[in-house]
Amino acid sequence: MECILKPKDFASDQEVKWCPGCGDYAVLNSVKKALAELSIKKEDVAFISGIGCSSRFPYYMETYGFHTIHGRAAAIATGTKLANPDLSVWVISGDGDALAIGGNHFIHVVRRNLNMNMILFNNEIYGLTKGQYSPTTKRGEVTKSSPHGTIESPFLPGELALGSGSNFFARVPDTNVKLMTQTFIDAEKHNGYSLVEVLQNCVIFNDNVHESITSKETRDDNQLVLKHGQPMIFGKESNKGIRLNGLELEVVTIGENGVSEADLLVHDAHTQSPVLHTMLVRMKLPEFPVAMGVIRDVEAPVYNDELEAQIADAIHKSKFQSLDELFQSGNTFEVK
Amino acid sequence: MQLAGSLFTDTTANMGNQIATFPDFPSEIRAPQGTVAGVSGFQIHFGTTGVHSPGDAPDVLIAMNPAALKANLSNLKSACTIIIDSDSFSKKGFDKAGFEENPLEGDLLSDYKVIEAPITSLTKENIADLGLDNKSMVRCKNMFALGMVFWLFNEPLDQTVLFFENKFAKVPLIAEANIRTIKCGHNFAETIEALTSSFTVLPAKKQPGLYRNITGNQAAAWGFLAAAKKANKELFLGTYPITPATDIFHELTKHKWTGVKIFQAEDEIAGICSAIGASFAGDVAITTTSGPGMALKTEAIGLATMAELPLVIVNVQRGGPSTGLPTKTEQSDLNQALYGRNGECPLIVLGASTPGDCFKWAFEATRLAIEHMTPVILLSESYLGNGAEPWKIVQMDELPEIKSVTSSNDDSDWEPYKRDSEKLVRQWVPPGTEGKQHRIGGLEKKDGEGSVSHDPMNHAKMVQLRKDKVAKVADFIPLQKFKGKDATKLLVVGWGGPFGILFGAVNELQKEGKDIAFTHFNYINPLPLNTAEIFEKFETILVCELNDGQFANYLRTQFPKFKFEQYNKLQGLPFRVDELKEKFNTLLEAKMQNI
Numbered sequence: 001m002e003c004i005l006k007p008k009d010f011a012s013d014q015e016v017k018w019c020p021g022c023g024d025y026a027v028l029n030s031v032k033k034a035l036a037e038l039s040i041k042k043e044d045v046a047f048i049s050g051i052g053c054s055s056r057f058p059y060y061m062e063t064y065g066f067h068t069i070h071g072r073a074a075a076i077a078t079g080t081k082l083a084n085p086d087l088s089v090w091v092i093s094g095d096g097d098a099l100a101i102g103g104n105h106f107i108h109v110v111r112r113n114l115n116m117n118m119i120l121f122n123n124e125i126y127g128l129t130k131g132q133y134s135p136t137t138k139r140g141e142v143t144k145s146s147p148h149g150t151i152e153s154p155f156l157p158g159e160l161a162l163g164s165g166s167n168f169f170a171r172v173p174d175t176n177v178k179l180m181t182q183t184f185i186d187a188e189k190h191n192g193y194s195l196v197e198v199l200q201n202c203v204i205f206n207d208n209v210h211e212s213i214t215s216k217e218t219r220d221d222n223q224l225v226l227k228h229g230q231p232m233i234f235g236k237e238s239n240k241g242i243r244l245n246g247l248e249l250e251v252v253t254i255g256e257n258g259v260s261e262a263d264l265l266v267h268d269a270h271t272q273s274p275v276l277h278t279m280l281v282r283m284k285l286p287e288f289p290v291a292m293g294v295i296r297d298v299e300a301p302v303y304n305d306e307l308e309a310q311i312a313d314a315i316h317k318s319k320f321q322s323l324d325e326l327f328q329s330g331n332t333f334e335v336k
Numbered sequence: 337m338q339l340a341g342s343l344f345t346d347t348t349a350n351m352g353n354q355i356a357t358f359p360d361f362p363s364e365i366r367a368p369q370g371t372v373a374g375v376s377g378f379q380i381h382f383g384t385t386g387v388h389s390p391g392d393a394p395d396v397l398i399a400m401n402p403a404a405l406k407a408n409l410s411n412l413k414s415a416c417t418i419i420i421d422s423d424s425f426s427k428k429g430f431d432k433a434g435f436e437e438n439p440l441e442g443d444l445l446s447d448y449k450v451i452e453a454p455i456t457s458l459t460k461e462n463i464a465d466l467g468l469d470n471k472s473m474v475r476c477k478n479m480f481a482l483g484m485v486f487w488l489f490n491e492p493l494d495q496t497v498l499f500f501e502n503k504f505a506k507v508p509l510i511a512e513a514n515i516r517t518i519k520c521g522h523n524f525a526e527t528i529e530a531l532t533s534s535f536t537v538l539p540a541k542k543q544p545g546l547y548r549n550i551t552g553n554q555a556a557a558w559g560f561l562a563a564a565k566k567a568n569k570e571l572f573l574g575t576y577p578i579t580p581a582t583d584i585f586h587e588l589t590k591h592k593w594t595g596v597k598i599f600q601a602e603d604e605i606a607g608i609c610s611a612i613g614a615s616f617a618g619d620v621a622i623t624t625t626s627g628p629g630m631a632l633k634t635e636a637i638g639l640a641t642m643a644e645l646p647l648v649i650v651n652v653q654r655g656g657p658s659t660g661l662p663t664k665t666e667q668s669d670l671n672q673a674l675y676g677r678n679g680e681c682p683l684i685v686l687g688a689s690t691p692g693d694c695f696k697w698a699f700e701a702t703r704l705a706i707e708h709m710t711p712v713i714l715l716s717e718s719y720l721g722n723g724a725e726p727w728k729i730v731q732m733d734e735l736p737e738i739k740s741v742t743s744s745n746d747d748s749d750w751e752p753y754k755r756d757s758e759k760l761v762r763q764w765v766p767p768g769t770e771g772k773q774h775r776i777g778g779l780e781k782k783d784g785e786g787s788v789s790h791d792p793m794n795h796a797k798m799v800q801l802r803k804d805k806v807a808k809v810a811d812f813i814p815l816q817k818f819k820g821k822d823a824t825k826l827l828v829v830g831w832g833g834p835f836g837i838l839f840g841a842v843n844e845l846q847k848e849g850k851d852i853a854f855t856h857f858n859y860i861n862p863l864p865l866n867t868a869e870i871f872e873k874f875e876t877i878l879v880c881e882l883n884d885g886q887f888a889n890y891l892r893t894q895f896p897k898f899k900f901e902q903y904n905k906l907q908g909l910p911f912r913v914d915e916l917k918e919k920f921n922t923l924l925e926a927k928m929q930n931i
Contacts, residue, residue, distance in 0.1 A: 012773075012775070014775075014787060041770070042773050043767065043768055043769055043770045043771070043772070043773055044767070044768060045767075046616075046617070046767045048613065058775050058777070059775050059777075059787075059788065061775075062773055063767075063773050064766075064767035064768075064773050064774065064775070065773075065774075065775035065776070065777075066613070066616055066643070066775070066776055066777060067775065067776070067777030067778065067779060068609070068612075068639060068777060068778060069609075069635050069636060069638075069639050069778055072605060072606070072609045072636065075601065075602075075605065075606035075609035075610050075613070076609045076610065076612055076613035076616070077613055078574075078599065078601075078606070078609075078610045078613060079572060079574055079599065079609065079610035079611055079612060079613025079614035079615070079616070079617070079619075079621065080613035080614065080616055080617040080767070081613075081617075082572065082597050082599060082610070082614060083570070083572055083597070083613070083614035083615075083616075083617035083618060083619040083621075083766075084617040084618065084766065084767065084768055086768065087617065087767050087768060104602055104603060104606075105602065105605075105606055105609075108601075108602040108606070307597060310592060311592050311593075311595055311596075311597070314592035314593040315592075315593050315595070317593070318593030320593060322732070323558070323561055323562055323565060323594070323732050324731060324732050326558070326561075326591070327548075327558065327729045327730060328546065328548075328729055330443070330446060330447055330548060331447055331548060331549070332546050332547060332548045332729065333546070333547050333548070333726075334544075334545075334546055334547070335542045335543070335544050335545060335546075335547055335726075335728075336544050
């Protein structure tokens with residue numbers, strides 16, 4: 001009998017303890033919707049998180065979950081996936097967890113390309129420890145730990161991921177449940193490490209940090225929602241687009257200066273070269289809209305598949321059939 | 337080669353060693369080079385005591401070409417270290433020596449510890465700027481090998497340097513070439529952290545049966561393979577390379593045919609974390625490391641303790657602190673194993689005591705981890721890991737089944753942290769199990785239910801439960817034994833790697849009729865239930881260990897009523913029988929005088 005699960009079937013009995021208005025709620029709802037739509041069994045899903053507000057996520061899912069230690073979720077998830085490749089494994093992490101204390105694991109898990117998903121909640125602040133700047137906080141921001149403004153340049157998660165060899169990178173705002181849901185579905189369907197950066201609002205310590213990107217008034221002009229095979233068009237009146245001018249991107253208006261839709265770039269998420277994907281990731285306000293949706297989605301060898309193949313090959317070629325044969329191989333001698 | 341041999345002989349003799357040498361060179365001065373007949377060799381046997389002959393089979397063979405390897409192959413014992421000049425192992429070279437295929441490939445040398453070094457090319461490169469002709473440069477290469485041997489045996493270079501300065505006083509260029517080469521070889525060995533097997537196998541009566549030689553690291557790897565098989569589960573190793581533990585990892589990579597999954601992580605933390613993730617998903621999970629790596633794994637060990645997941649952490653100890661002495665042996669990570677975590681964080685600690693029994697203790701560590709749902713730290717030592725001894729081959733059907741605590745489908749009142757009354761363990765329910773979805777983590781758990789709890793009384797209860805769970809392991813391990821008569825004057829106490837030498841020293845004194853007994857611990861936490869009963873029987877208890885008294889201090893906290901004397905050594909070297917006997921005799925005589 002086909003068992004159809006609804007989003008609410010994925011809700012655990014635990015009370016959700018995030019602050020009222022936190023962007024995490026929308027992510028939670030989108031993930032439940034995505035899993036229901038994917039028809040994955042609850043017992044075949046594992047959410048593995050590090051430390052931080054968003055890392056409480058696994059408690060709220062009626063799946064398997066592991067709330068681990070700061071920065072290490074990706075490393076723990078790696079073991080879980082290798083032990084049981086049939087599981088749908090989701091790494092839940094924040095900008096501090098994944099890119100500061102867990103920065104080393106982040107670049108390596110991206111590079112290795114296991115078939116897992118990672119949701120990176122980027123609110124550009126440390127929430128759980130009450131408001132220190134994070135590796136994604138914009139230069140100059142005044143926070144609890146930078147009363148005179150930060151004097152360090154932030155990571156752009158997508159740029160770091162693509163530089164580490166990411167094969168699937170998407171970015172979504174926490175205000176667009178529909179886009180988040182679809183992107184999580186795409187992430188799960190991609191065979192490889194799928195990284196989804198959520199621009200998430202921390203209502204207490206960094207409220208409205210993404211406001212200029214996500215507010216109702218500005219979102220159409222300030223977001224470019226990418227779709228594979230579609231021209232890069234955005235704007236309230238859908239009349240703006242992205243064109244390649246020499247080696248740079250530029251924003252153009254359709255119908256002005258002889259620009260037509262045919263002049264615009266068409267999004268190719270599947271092209272192997274990360275050059276254009278990186279340029280899209282780097283687009284920022286006010287000069288450009290911020291790129292959303294699946295920016296990169298390419299096929300590459302998958303670590304867990306290759307490990308399984310190596311083991312199968314070793315079993316096939318082995319001169320030993322049992323451990324007893326191994327123990328008794330080579331130079332042995334009898335003591336009487 | 338004859339010169340290299342005699343220079344090493346002079347230095348070792350000067351260092352107070354007994355020496356026997358056996359120069360073995362072709363009768364024809366110009367026998368064809370590269371052929372077996374043309375091999376020039378020099379055998380030296382050295383040690384502090386008991387050197388009566390050049391030694392039947394060497395611990396280290398330096399083979400400057402394939403012919404030298406061929407000539408000595410039949411005379412090697414297993415786990416012997418072979419230093420090879422890889423530059424000479426061309427097809428031409430091994431054809432000339434009569435090898436059918438490259439001996440460095442295939443299984444021919446699988447029982448030995450082979451150190452391949454491009455000796456000729458490094459020698460030439462190192463002295464290229466001196467302007468010597470090619471022949472003179474190549475002639476220095478034996479000194480490179482000698483430098484490596486000086487490193488392996490902790491011998492100083494000074495005397496050899498002085499020798500060259502004097503001998504070639506009139507040709508300083510040659511002196512410099514040789515001195516630079518010997519230093520280069522010494523540095524090279526240090527850089528690659530070259531290790532030799534220095535385990536002393538004491539003559540003892542062996543049980544009849546089929547034997548093979550095995551190193552401690554190989555035995556540990558095999559023990560884990562056996563344990564996973566007996567648990568009817570897949571083995572997962574998450575690890576990061578570190579001297580002197582890496583050979584467990586190397587050995588397991590040879591056996592992917594068993595289904596073992598091996599993950600070389602980006603760091604020590606990811607090594608253990610991946611193992612914890614694999615354990616969560618139902619694999620028999622292990623991680624291997626040495627002291628500095630242990631330090632990095634600390635937080636994750638706490639997570640495994642809190643999550644109550646089975647996990648084996650192997651620490652092949654080396655000299656510390658910090659980077660310390662990567663290639664030398666020590667037992668100074670005991671405190672780290674017992675106490676080195678935040679919070680009240682008890683776990684099982686075991687210590688292996690011979691290369692061969694690393695198999696047994698790897699198996700036992702895995703059994704206890706799975707059956708008691710807890711991390712287990714297995715302490716090995718450089719001396720064991722790289723040492724070799726004859727090992728009585730275990731038959732798989734002699735080993736017990738390992739039974740994990742899993743739930744049945746009709747277990748309607750199942751909860752993630754519900755415990756059985758006998759062992760206080762929770763059930764191991766990996767993802768994929770229908771209807772038992774649950775969440776675990778590092779936050780304090782509510783007793784039974786397993787949800788997050790900050791309740792004060794619940795925390796107190798959980799701390800006690802985790803402590804009791806580990807303490808209860810004592811009900812499932814054998815009682816402690818001792819060797820000697822009841823109510824003797826002196827009890828020698830050891831743990832871990834010094835077993836063989838302590839046993840040997842006590843044995844010799846017992847044969848002399850001395851009033852001495854010996855007990856050796858492998859179960860460190862919890863200790864066997866009858867430990868105090870044994871201590872009761874003796875007037876003096878002497879704890880011998882290669883650290884500053886960590887086990888002695890641990891025993892003091894466990895058994896405050898006894899007085900523990902200490903004998904410690906911190907030189908990166910194993911104990912010697914003579915120094916132990918001297919200490920034992922001093923204590924025995926002091927006791928006599930008191931009477």
